[in-house]
Amino acid sequence: MGFEINGKTYETDEEGYLVNLAEWDEEAAKYLAIEEKVEMTDQHWEVINFLREYYNDYQIAPAVRVLTKAIGKKLGPEKGNSKYLYELFPYGPAKQACKIAGLPKPTGCI
Amino acid sequence: MQMLHIVNKSPLDRNALDSAMRMAKPGSTILLIEDGVYAVTKGNKAEGQIKEAMKNCSVCALWPDLEARGMQDTVIDGVKQVDYNGFVDLVAESKSVMSWL
Amino acid sequence: MEEDMSGTVKKFAFINRKAPYGTIYALESLEVVLISAAFDQDVSLVFADDGVYQLKKGQATKAVGMKNFSPTYRALEGYDIEKLYVEKESMEARGLTTDDLIVDVEVLDAAEMAALLEEQDVVLSF
Secondary structure, three states, rough: OOEOOOEEEEOOOOOOOOHHHHHOOHHHHHHHHHHHOOOOHHHHHHHHHHHHHHHHHHOOOOHHHHHHHHHHOOOOOOOOHHHHHHHOOOOOHHHHHHHHOOOOOOOOOO | OOOEEEEEOOOOOOOOOHHHHOOOOOOOEEEEHHHHHHHHEEEOOOOHHHHHHHHOOOOOOOOOHHOOOOOOOEEEEOOEOOOOOHHHHHHOOOEEEEEOO | OOOOOOOOEEEEEEEEEEOOOOOOOOHHHHHHHHHHHOOEEHHHHHHHHHHHHHHEEOOOHHHEEEOOOOOHHHHHHHHHHHHHHHEEEEHHHHHOOOOHHHHOEEEEEEHHHHHHOOOEEEEEEO
């Protein structure tokens, strides 16, 4: 499975997550966001970039509780709460944002 | 009953027994199963260690495993032999169980 | 564990005694630990024998083509898993000190480790 943008192909698993993290780019993110029916804004990108950085540091996609806390620490309490994150990613910030960020499905994701 | 430590590796092949002995609190029970039963047989390198452990721990071995290996007649005195029901009883009576994989 | 665990906090210890990469134990343990964090239990991680090698700094797995999961130990704090213990005898037998380890740990000697294990409600071995 997968998709193609401007001649570049991206492989995905049966749930639509990118198989190869290194293939991710902004174009892929935009495509995955459309698939998830998420309209990307600067606030969305901020979370996506945060997730990519988190993955780069720790080699895992964080559970939503951990993501919320870590965002609060870095971007302030007005963003580090589930209300804010669920407004951006209504179907679950960890699951949906991770998919757009090209990360694997979070471990222990409920 | 205090903790039950289960060792299933031969003492000459792996360090599981050494580690279990080192980190078992006095008063706990050590149960040897599978290849672990070689430790409680006379003349094995672990004999001294088993005798030392019996001073403050209860040492048990699963006799079906001893028998399967033909070691039933060389078991060190003082080692308590249990069958599968005895194994279950030990697990049920113990506060917690740790397997030294 | 047949009893209903809702609302009761139990002491869980994950015992890691295998080196990383050679077997799947270390990675499997880490995944179970991360999942267990969702259940708000009192979790301790113990590293003994070759398990101490899991925490060695400087792991670089590119050439062997495996995922380097050692940075994930640094994420545990964010999951509120802050009790990491290393057995002194195991660490010393491998020529390591806490300076060689990727995370802060508490070093316990064998007798202290025995006491810690005895305190646990559930011990999970990897």
